[in-house]
Amino acid sequence: MTVLNNALVALNDAFWTFFVIPLLVILALYFTVRSGFVQVRLLPEMFRVIRSSPGIAPDGGREISSFQAFALSAASRVGTGNIVGVTLAIMLGGPGAVFWMWLMAAVLGAASFVESTLAQLYKVRTSTGFRGGPAYYMLHGLGRRWMGALFAVIITVTFSLVFNSVQSNSITGAVGTTMDAIGGTSGWVLDVAVGLFLVAITAAVIFGGVRRIATVAQALVPLMAILYILLGVAVVILNIEAVPGVFGAIFGHAFGLREVAAGGVGTAILWGMRRGMFSNEAGLGSAPNAGATASVSHPAKQGLVQTLGVYFDTWLVCSVTAFIVLLYGTEFNPDVAPIEVAQTALEGSLGGWSIHALTVILFLLAWTSVLGNYYYGESNLQFLDATPRHMTYFRSAVLVAVFVGSVAPLAVIWTLADISMGVMATVNLLAIAPLSTVAFRLLADYSRQLRNGLDPQFSLAKMPDLRNVTAWGSATGSPPDDHEIEEEEATDPEVGDDGQAPEEEDPGRGDDRGPESKDH
Template identity: 60%
Template sequence: MDAVNEGIVAFNDVFWAYLLIPLLILLSLYFTVRSGAVQFRLVPEMFRAMRDDPGLAADGGKPISAFQAFAVSAAARIGTGNIAGVATAIALGGPGAIFWMWAMALLVGAASFVESTLAQLYKSRGKEGYYGGPAYYMERGLGAKWMGMLFAVIVIVTFGLAFTSVQSNTISAAVANTVSTATGADAAPWIPYAVGAVLAAVTAVIIFGGGRRVAKTATLLVPFMAAVYVLMGLAVVAMNVGQIPAVITEIVTHAFGIREIAAGGIGTAIVQGMRRGMFSNEAGLGSAPNAAASAAVSHPVKQGLVQTLGVYFDTLIVCSTTAFIILVSNPSYTAEAGPTLTQNALEANLGSWALHLLTLIILLVAFTSVLGNAFYGEANVGYLTGSPAALTGFRVLLIAVTFLGAVGSGGLVWTLADTTMGFMALVNLAALAFLAPIACRLLTDYLAQRKRGIDPVFTKDTMPELTDVDCWEQEDVARFRTDETTV
């Protein structure tokens, strides 16, 4: 097993450093230029777009709102990548990895805007609201059904299997660590099995309730857990405020190789920062568009802007919280640190109670990520087949993997997640390279309406040359045109 893990690690290092990261950077630069740096100049619009009223779905209930779609994607984003992933990036790449994580987030915000805007344009209508994602814009925008099917399979494997295993594995490790600290002895061998069983049972109750229940759960938990975690980080920073200038200097100097860093150089810092950043914020990966497509909004660009804000929220706020918690504690950089590095830093600053609270936060963020993973996986099972039996089978498989991840090998799980995420991003980026001009035309239409002082509304007859657009009929957005109120 060790030999298999080492082989996959070696492949990932080459694949990420020499293909995926350069491709993502080049395309994100293209998206930034083509959109007029949308991720920087329209930040106020991002907050405004989150307020759209979704109206009513075909079954009379509320469809998923712009904020709920944001919460679902944030639930998937704000997971172990923010706590264990950032700690791993620092352990392997030193403090400089954080600089490159920040830089990557600012750049790939453009990719997030493009993919989520396209997902909105090419979404489909269901009884409870809307659904869609990259598989749909690959088929309808590019006419490449084979590409959509390939992507859907990769999403199901990546989120239904690999990422879900990562989340439950991290919960199990965090619980074992806090039990060990509390008792002063090694955690009992049955603990991972108990954690896995409870996690699988609660997950089953929620995901069998459908997409609305997942969205409502995410809307309740995500703001709460993020607020508690950020407040803990602010407390640590306040206690060590005199060290902050030195920490920032350390991040910048290590980022550019001015001093030696633990893992051996600037290249490691760049790769680890960008890789873990992408694992965390998921921009360009093709995951968040599955949530973005479900929102009921008046213009596709609105949800593209909302999801871009999600990248900033994830990396610049939550990931930075982890980074400062660790770095003000003068950590010892070891490749085996994982979430334990964050836990130990909080315990050193706030006391043992903070370790136990962090365990609860890890449980919540990882659990909501499992729910987000289920949402993404179900959307793509639906793309491949409308069979209720297939959907039930996926849910059962995800629940089983949730349990198995809690008792499995952490190292191999992380390694496989890196691999599947890389292939998923590669397929999605290939589609975005060809479809980005459409997203930019939608942005032009949106800005033209904003300039006239009206709340932007889009219908398919605005761009009649676009074929295979399933929604955006007059009746789809009629409620948004009721008064043409200025904004």
């Protein structure tokens, strides 16, 4: 097993260092500049649109709201990567890894906007709402069904099987540490028991469909994230005098001469970017599957909401872990599991009770990640026209993966997760690069309406040249309503299609005449 893992680690390091990271950085910078720094410029708008109301699905139920789609993607984002992944990055890359994690989140916000906006545009209607994601924009946007099928297979294996094994592995590790702390029974017997319990509660939810998954995610993710953030705030307050030293370590190890000479900066960059992507998933192609489910009035709205998710995940939740760990120390025993390091660090500041609190929080965050990861696989298997019987087989395979992850070695699982994540990111980035011009046109349309004081609306009649768009009306459409007439009269003809704001603000003709949001 050690020889196999070492070979996989060497392959993985080379793949990320010489291909994935350069591709990611180049495209993320291009998206940032081309969109006029949308991830910063429209930050206030992100908080506004997350509150929009959904419509009614064909089966009579409520469609997925913008916030529910945000929670569904956060269920996958906020989990093991925020606690175990960040701790592992610090252990292997030093404090400087945190800086590169922060920086990549800022740059990758534009990539998140592009991929989720495209997912909204090319989504398809179902009886319960909408479904979409990279496989769908590869098919309908690029006309490459083979590429969509390849991505569908990769994301199903990566998230629903491999990543879910990572989540369950971290849960059993955390529970084991808690049992050791109270003198209880640990070891393989406990791992098996926890694994069976995870299988039972996961089965109870995933057989209920996307609405049940979204409802559970909406209830648990914000609550657990807030509790974890409060723990981090308490740690910072109790160690406030050491906070400047933590910032010094983060920036010093990211750029320090000693680290450059020793090759430590490269290690910090590598681990910061890899663990950052595992956590916030920007550019990876996973969050668009959740973003496509939202019922909103303009594709760019959910692109903005999913960008906010990147910031929430990395700048807030991941930073909590970084400060908890770094306020405890910067030198760690490489033989100790990352979850044990995080629990010990929290105990050092708050006492023994915090070990158990972190275990509960990690358990629920990681379990909701299992649910979110499962949905990504379900959505993509439906793209492949899976039958109900095949979906039953798939759900069974997910439950097996959850159990196996509970008892399998950590190192091999993390390495497999990294490799599959890199392949998946590569396929998605190669797809959104040529399609990004469509996302920028949508952003330009959205920005024009905002400047004119309107709540942005979209229909295919505005861009009839777009092909294979089925969820936004027809290319011919119906006669324009008052909203559309007002928008056309108020549009600044000098605004380009790159989505960037003009030098001078156009006051437009916006007033209170805009209609209520029309949900698609």
